[in-house]
Amino acid sequence: MSLEYAPAPESTDVVDIKAHYGLFIDGEFVEPIDGTTFTTINPATEGVLAEVSEAGPQDVARAVRAATTAHTRTWARMPGRERSKYLFRIARLIQERARELAVLETLDSGKPIRESRDVDIPLVAAHFFYYAGWADKLEHAGLGTSIRPYGVAAQIIPWNFPLMMLAWKIAPALATGNTVVLKPAETTPLTALAFADICQQADLPAGVVNILTGDGTTGRNLVEHPDVDKVAFTGSTEVGRAIQRAVAGTQKGLTLELGGKAANIVFDDAPIDEAIEGIVNGIFFNQGQVCCAGSRLLVQESVADQVTEALTQRLRTLRLGDPLDKNTDIGAVNSAAQHARITEYITAGENEGARRWTAPCAIPERGWWIAPTVFTEVSTAHRIAREEIFGPVLAVLTFRTPDEAVAKANNSPYGLSAGIWSEKGSRTLWMAQRLRAGVVWANTFNRFDPASPFGGFKESGFGREGGRHGLSAYIRSEVV
Amino acid sequence: MGVTLLVPDAAANITPDASDAGLRHVLHALPGVDQVGAEARAAMLASRSIKNEAKRTAIDLAISMVDLTTLEGADTPGKVQAMCAKALHPDPADDLVPPVAAVCVYGDMAGIARAVVGDRLHVAAVATAFPSGRAALEVKLADTAAAIERGADEIDMVIDRGAFLTGDYGTVFEQIAKVKQACGDAHLKVILETGELRTLDNVRRASWLAMAAGADFIKTSTGKISPAATMPVTLVMLEAVRDWHQRTGRRIGVKPAGGIRTAKDAIRYLVMVQEVAGPEWLTPDLFRFGASSLLNDLLLQRQRMATGNYSGPDYVSHD
Numbered sequence: 165m166s167l168e169y170a171p172a173p174e175s176t177d178v179v180d181i182k183a184h185y186g187l188f189i190d191g192e193f194v195e196p197i198d199g200t201t202f203t204t205i206n207p208a209t210e211g212v213l214a215e216v217s218e219a220g221p222q223d224v225a226r227a228v229r230a231a232t233t234a235h236t237r238t239w240a241r242m243p244g245r246e247r248s249k250y251l252f253r254i255a256r257l258i259q260e261r262a263r264e265l266a267v268l269e270t271l272d273s274g275k276p277i278r279e280s281r282d283v284d285i286p287l288v289a290a291h292f293f294y295y296a297g298w299a300d301k302l303e304h305a306g307l308g309t310s311i312r313p314y315g316v317a318a319q320i321i322p323w324n325f326p327l328m329m330l331a332w333k334i335a336p337a338l339a340t341g342n343t344v345v346l347k348p349a350e351t352t353p354l355t356a357l358a359f360a361d362i363c364q365q366a367d368l369p370a371g372v373v374n375i376l377t378g379d380g381t382t383g384r385n386l387v388e389h390p391d392v393d394k395v396a397f398t399g400s401t402e403v404g405r406a407i408q409r410a411v412a413g414t415q416k417g418l419t420l421e422l423g424g425k426a427a428n429i430v431f432d433d434a435p436i437d438e439a440i441e442g443i444v445n446g447i448f449f450n451q452g453q454v455c456c457a458g459s460r461l462l463v464q465e466s467v468a469d470q471v472t473e474a475l476t477q478r479l480r481t482l483r484l485g486d487p488l489d490k491n492t493d494i495g496a497v498n499s500a501a502q503h504a505r506i507t508e509y510i511t512a513g514e515n516e517g518a519r520r521w522t523a524p525c526a527i528p529e530r531g532w533w534i535a536p537t538v539f540t541e542v543s544t545a546h547r548i549a550r551e552e553i554f555g556p557v558l559a560v561l562t563f564r565t566p567d568e569a570v571a572k573a574n575n576s577p578y579g580l581s582a583g584i585w586s587e588k589g590s591r592t593l594w595m596a597q598r599l600r601a602g603v604v605w606a607n608t609f610n611r612f613d614p615a616s617p618f619g620g621f622k623e624s625g626f627g628r629e630g631g632r633h634g635l636s637a638y639i640r641s642e643v644v
Numbered sequence: 645m646g647v648t649l650l651v652p653d654a655a656a657n658i659t660p661d662a663s664d665a666g667l668r669h670v671l672h673a674l675p676g677v678d679q680v681g682a683e684a685r686a687a688m689l690a691s692r693s694i695k696n697e698a699k700r701t702a703i704d705l706a707i708s709m710v711d712l713t714t715l716e717g718a719d720t721p722g723k724v725q726a727m728c729a730k731a732l733h734p735d736p737a738d739d740l741v742p743p744v745a746a747v748c749v750y751g752d753m754a755g756i757a758r759a760v761v762g763d764r765l766h767v768a769a770v771a772t773a774f775p776s777g778r779a780a781l782e783v784k785l786a787d788t789a790a791a792i793e794r795g796a797d798e799i800d801m802v803i804d805r806g807a808f809l810t811g812d813y814g815t816v817f818e819q820i821a822k823v824k825q826a827c828g829d830a831h832l833k834v835i836l837e838t839g840e841l842r843t844l845d846n847v848r849r850a851s852w853l854a855m856a857a858g859a860d861f862i863k864t865s866t867g868k869i870s871p872a873a874t875m876p877v878t879l880v881m882l883e884a885v886r887d888w889h890q891r892t893g894r895r896i897g898v899k900p901a902g903g904i905r906t907a908k909d910a911i912r913y914l915v916m917v918q919e920v921a922g923p924e925w926l927t928p929d930l931f932r933f934g935a936s937s938l939l940n941d942l943l944l945q946r947q948r949m950a951t952g953n954y955s956g957p958d959y960v961s962h963d
Contacts (some may be wrong), residue, residue, distance in 0.1 A: 166923035167702055168912060172693035280689065437883050438681025481919050490693035587676040607678050 169483075172490045174277045178264045181354065184215045187223055187377060188360035190230035191370025192355075197222040202379070204353055207274035208487050208496040209532040210220075216353050219376035224345075224385045227374040231316040232391055232633055234371030240313055244300035245495065251296030251338060253366040258289040261362065265355055269327055272354040272488045274496030274532070275450050277488050287612055288331040289631075292447040294614035295335035299637060302340060304321030305632050312640045313341035315393035318386045319405075321356075322399045323349035324453040325497050329398050332618075332629045334373060340638040345374045347386055351499050353377040367512045383409060384410070392416060394638065398455070399550075401578075401623050419627025419637045421455065421619055422617060423552040426601065427573035429563075432586035434465045436606065439471070440478050444556070446609035448482065448536050448584060451497050455624075456581035458609050460549060462569055465562045472540055472560060476521055481535050484525040496531045497555060502531040503524040506555030513539045513548040518559070544575060552578065565641050570598045579621030583609040602609030602628070657715035660748055667813035671852060677844035677880055680866055686875035689919060690912045698804060699911065700922060703946050706910040706938075709736060709928045711768055711899065713936050715745040715775075715867065717837035724753045727963050735943050735960070738868040738950075744939065746798060750774070751791030758795030759941040768833070769796035772823060774866035775837075775866035788826045798936075799823065800833045802880065803850065805840045813853060820857035833861035838877045839869040845875055867934065872902025878913060882920040885930075889962035895924065901934025936963070 184201070186193040200218040205211060209580045219227070241246070258265065262492050265288070266280040275284070302311040312415040317337045321329035337344050348356035376382055380403070387410050394417040397407050401422040411418045423599050428446045431441050437516040446458025463471050487495035514520055525535040534556050542549050549559045564567040573582055582601040584592045596604045601633055602620045605611060612618065617633035619625060627637045677935045696703055712731045714723060728747050735741040736935040746766035747757050754769040761767060770792035773779035779787075788799055801823050824832050834854040838847050854862050862881055865872035878900045884898045898921070904910055910933060917925045925931050940960040 165705070166927050167705070167918050168698055168699040169694060170696040172695045174917065180713060282691070319707075433679035433682060434675065436675040438685070441681055441685050490691070491898040587678075607681060 169491050171486070173486060173488045174267055174270075174281075174490060176267055176279045176488070179267050179271070182382040184623050185217060185353070185357050185377070186522050187217050187219050187227070188357065188375040189223070189227045189375070190234075190366075191364065193360070196220060197226075197439060200508060202350070204272060204351060206271050207351075207498050208528070211528050213271060214354065216377045218359075218640065219378040219382045221345075221385050222427050224382065224389055227345045228316055228389045228391050230371035231345050231374055233482065234369060235313075235315050235343040235448065238369045239338075239343050239372050239631055240315075242341075242548050245304060247338060247341065248296050248299035250366060250368055251292050251335065252366070254362060255292035255296060256291050257362045257365055258285065258292060258424060260357075262286070262289070265327060265358060267488070268358055269355050270495070273323060273326060274487050276492040276495040278488055278492065279450060284325060287333055287614070288327050291328075291331040291335045291614045295634075299339040299616065302639075305635050307632075307639055308320065308641070311340065313638060315342060317342045317344045317396060317638065318389070318392040319346040319396045320345055320347065320383045320386070321348055323352040324455070326449060327355040328353040330359055332634075333396055333398075335394075336629070336634045338372065339640045340635055343372045345386060345392070347376050347377060347378060347383050350377075350379045353583050356469050362372045366393040385487055387411065392509075394418070395562045396637065397629075399420070399519065404625060417637075417640070418630075420625035421576055421627070421629060422623060422625040424455045424457065424620065424624050425460060425552050425575075425576045425578045426456055426458045426460050426583070427460045427599075428583040429569050429573060429595070430461065430463040430467070430471055431584075431586040431588070431591070432464045433587050435587060436467070436471065436474065438607065439585040441476050442583060442607070442609040443475055443583060444478060444482070447492060448556050449610050451495060451534065453498060453502070453554050454610065454616075456603060456610065457554075457579075458583050459553060459558060460573075461558055461560045462563050463574045464569075468560070472538070476523075476538065479523040479538070482523060482524075482525070482536055484533065485528060486533060486580040489584060494525070494536060500532060502554065503534065503625070506534050506553060506557060509548055509551070509553045509555070509557060510537055513542075513557070513559070515545065516546045516548070517547060518546055524561055524568070527601035544572060546579070550576065566595060570595060572632065573599075574600045576623075577623040581605065650855035664812060664814040667817060667853065668811065671813060671849040675849055677848055679844050679876070681793055682844055682876045683699060683878055686879045686916065688876060689916045692912070692915045694911050694915065700949055702911045702914050703907055703942055703949070704742055705926060706743060706907065706914060706933065707942050707946070708742040709932050710939050710942075711746045711901075711903075711932045711934050712744045712939060713748040713749040713934055715748070715750060715770060718748060719753060721753070721756045723963065724749055724756045725760050726756050728739075728765075730939075730961055730963065731765055732761060732937055735946070737930050741943070741946065742911060745932055748800060751787060751794065751796065751868060754791050754796040755794035755926050766798050767796050768800055768802045768931075769794070770802075770866075772801040772819070774800070774802050775868040778806070781822065784819065785822060785826045788823050790806050792827065792830050795828050796830060798831045798833060799854070800835055800863060801893045802835045802837060805837050805853065807842065808846070808850060817853055817857045820854055820859060822856035831860040832858065833863045833897075834859040835863045835901075837866055837869055838864050839871045844876060844880050847880045848884055852888070855884065855888050855896050859896060861899050861932070863899040863901055863934065865900075865902040865934075867902030873900030873904055875912065875916065879916060882925070883915060885925070895930055897930040897932065898925070899932040899934055904933055905937050905939075905941060907942045910942065
């Protein structure tokens with residue numbers, strides 16, 4: 165017999181979404197000066213969740229001014245242990261409001277509640293706790309004894325991990341004495357606005373955190389504002405390039421966390437059952453909309469058929485559907501635009517001659533959905549093996565020797581992450597030394613910890629977030 | 645197909661005269677188990693939320709999979725008879741509650757149990773110098789034969805863990821094969837005592853060794869050693885029976901025993917059975933719970949779902 169799981173949706177009673185949101189500037193929600201708004205939708209239903217304000221150039225100027233004032237008059241002067249208290253307070257409030265934030269994140273982004281509840285929100289709180297601990301110990305971080313913040317940090321974050329990316333940006337910036345103007349992604353502004361509420365609840369001094377909603381234009385205005393001292397961006401390589409051009413020749417500091425096309429490398433002596441889980445987690449976590457996703461599976465030829473077969477068997481058990489259902493494994497992709505992009509790549513893969521396999525999932529009528537897709541017979545020359553798809557699409561390639569695995573894994577313009585699956589520790593270390601990737605996972609994938617630095621090589625960007633290294637992105641290096 | 649192709653063909657064709665070296669060659673060629681990964685997978689499966697109709701179905705299924713057990717030095721005919729009566733009618737106030745799968749007793753009590761349950765339930769007897777397994781082979785075989793003679797149609801044997809841990813796989817294999825022979829038509833469950841094997845690699849190897857030697861079921865524990873059944877251990881055993889089926893076409897059963905006390909835990913195991921081995925294993929013929937107190941919690945949860953009220957421990961019978 166088969167056990168049919170009854171629907172088990174997480175209740176939405178815990179969230180209170182307003183019909184309209186203003187901009188969070190200088191400690192208060194204010195209306196945009198030119199009054200422009202846009203809507204944010206639930207990608208699982210296409211229903212409108214809320215109307216959000218679009219920050220124009222004058223709003224950007226207001227926010228940067230508030231951040232500058234807060235920096236010079238309050239935040240940078242405050243002893244580290246005082247800043248630390250605020251960060252601890254924020255971390256605790258995030259834990260207290262964890263369920264609300266998880267539901268909100270799932271509604272706005274389409275990711276399964278199991279992920280927002282068990283991964284995203286706990287990591288968000290952990291990140292604030294971690295950097296709260298550093299705020300009064302900066303002289304002991306190995307970054308010199310004259311620690312000076314940049315000033316005002318302009319931070320632009322993507323839609324795949326909205327609140328987690330906010331935490332990665334805001335926590336180290338505040339710990340080191342910077343103030344911030346943060347722009348969440350156009351399609352996922354709600355948890356950032358909830359975070360603004362948390363800042364008020366924590367009595368954070370006005371202007372230390374400012375949240376501006378808007379699209380790319382708002383982002384450009386923010387990056388180009390002359391009083392911004394530091395720019396931190398996570399998103400596409402294309403936008404990252406534009407930002408680097410805009411910042412060139414100014415005194416602004418810059419860190420970029422961009423795309424990836426990670427190799428997940430499975431040797432014939434791997435713990436196969438756990439490797440299958442790692443492959444699934446690597447590329448289908450958050451519908452593959454993960455910059456460090458293991459989108460290229462490199463599998464040793466001697467076990468390639470078996471691994472592919474076991475993988476497709478496993479994918480048949482994945483449950484696609486209502487992201488709020490606690491048993492959902494695969495949620496909705498974030499937007500119509502992303503859906504179109506992923507679909508275009510799937511077509512390209514077929515046209516280039518790779519063999520497509522799609523998990524047999526019933527696709528809901530409304531919303532943006534892509535069933536887990538695996539391409540075999542992929543060549544390193546195919547677009548699906550080279551370009552970042554940012555969706556639940558896995559390209560399977562094979563190798564014969566460890567040297568070949570290294571060569572193929574490194575043969576990418578990106579270098580954000582990689583995974584190695586083997587029971588042989590010496591070879592895992594040998595591989596890790598040769599892979600040009602910022603993060604190398606051994607017998608696991610997509611595991612994050614606030615104490616561990618994260619960031620890329622090559623076109624995946626520069627600068628590190630997390631750990632002691634993450635502090636240096638918000639400190640001016642100087643010798644006194 | 646699947647990961648089983650990673651297992652040498654020989655694994656499915658081990659013969660009773662297999663040498664230690666030959667068995668080692670086969671068992672050590674099995675893919676390793678990454679403990680952290682296996683624990684994470686088990687934890688993820690434990691987070692499934694089973695509600696309403698699915699929960700009702702799961703509770704009745706779990707009741708029908710219980711091997712209601714008493715394995716105490718203080719067991720008396722009266723105690724065994726009372727347990728057997730409960731096994732036949734777990735909830736005297738509700739005829740819709742299914743009987744359990746079997747009663748599980750020491751071999752000398754098999755006749756007492758059979759007299760009560762007739763042919764309506766299986767009678768399982770532990771044998772082969774349970775729980776330690778420390779006895780001469782001829783004693784183990786005599787123990788088995790005596791239990792069958794008294795009416796047991798299922799034998800729960802223990803492996804020689806000492807032999808397994810010293811790498812003397814040939815001895816373990818031979819004992820299982822001989823006990824299987826002594827069982828005749830009776831079903832053989834092989835207890836690995838995973839709490840003493842310690843590593844998940846050992847659990848995987850012992851599972852394959854037992855299946856190759858003729859086990860109809862592989863069972864985690866005697867219940868006398870802690871830890872008894874755990875989710876990660878049962879996960880590895882479910883992977884083993886899944887792979888064995890893909891390799892040989894034969895389905896072997898799995899029985900976690902000891903430590904599963906709540907309906908919630910039982911449902912987590914059923915989810916794992918379905919998602920790892922497959923829905924074909926969701927039958928008492930292929931999955932059992934070795935338990936005693938679990939049954940009462942299943943009954944209480946069943947009553948709660950039927951009436952909306954949690955009645956309390958005085959509304960189910962205690963042995």
